[in-house]
Amino acid sequence: MSILLEVKGLRAKKVTKSGLFAKPKVFELAPIDFVLQAGETMAIIGENGSGKSLLAKLLVGAERPDAGVITLNGEVLQPDNIKQRCLKIRMIFQQGQGSINPGLTLGALLDEPLKLNTEFSTLERKRKIEQTLTQVGLMSEHAHFYPHMLSEGQRQRVLLARALILNPDVIVADEPFAALDPSVRSQTVNLLMKLQRNLGVGFIFISHHLGIVRHISDRILVMKNGEVVETGKTDVIFNWPKHDYTKKLVHAYQTLAKTNK
DSSP states (O other): OHHHHHHHHEEEEEEEEESSOOOOOOEEEEEEEEEETTTOOOEEEEOOTSSSSHHHHHTTSSOOSEEEEEEEEEOOOOOOOOHHHHHHHHEEEEEGGGGGGGOOOOHHHHHHHHHHOOOHHHHHHHHHHHHHHHTTEEEEEGGGGGGGOOOOHHHHHHHHHHHHHHHOOOOEETTTTTSHHHHHHHHHOOOOOOOHHHHHHEEEEEOHHHHHHHHHSEEEEETTTTTTOOOOHHHHHHHHHOSHHHHHHHHHHHHHHHHTT
């Protein structure tokens, strides 16, 4: 395997305020280093507030880093070049259903990134939209549907189609299955793995659902309080965790899995 994405010394501070008179809180992401191999899925796990979503936003350019370098296919991604980032790294946001404009057809929704980022003709965009809908298990006729006409699982496939429409090298998925029921979740996970095999895209997968993480990921990065405390192959993390925090997460997952049997 070749290195697809390399992150070196990525660091950021995020200031949040919970109320009008509350004191601002500063969350600091410690220097992050990792590599993502071509065709690999790397999961990022950790409790709420560990910095997972902030790291995801830094990768796609939604937040600016204070320091660090992101290299994709040997090319340094410039923080100010948002179009470059949009073409190469796409994101499925947590609670992304709210980002689907209910007044647009699926065709119009998928056409927007093509208009902004490509020189495709109207016919070329139409063909690309139909091809992408088919890739995610929908029909080309769905281009004429509105979001309210779709099932929960179909809407999730639309979010995946929007991430794929520009042929990215990397997709960052932040809790993409949190709102799905178990049967739909299983179908969508299998679709994701099939697409990765067929397209060779790299996935960075953020989730609290360690059962899915174990099933879908090749490697895991464990975060706590803005720091990476452990990283390794998925089987190693689940069977021989080293850090106490990782042991706590794995133990909680194993206990829950036994309870649900």
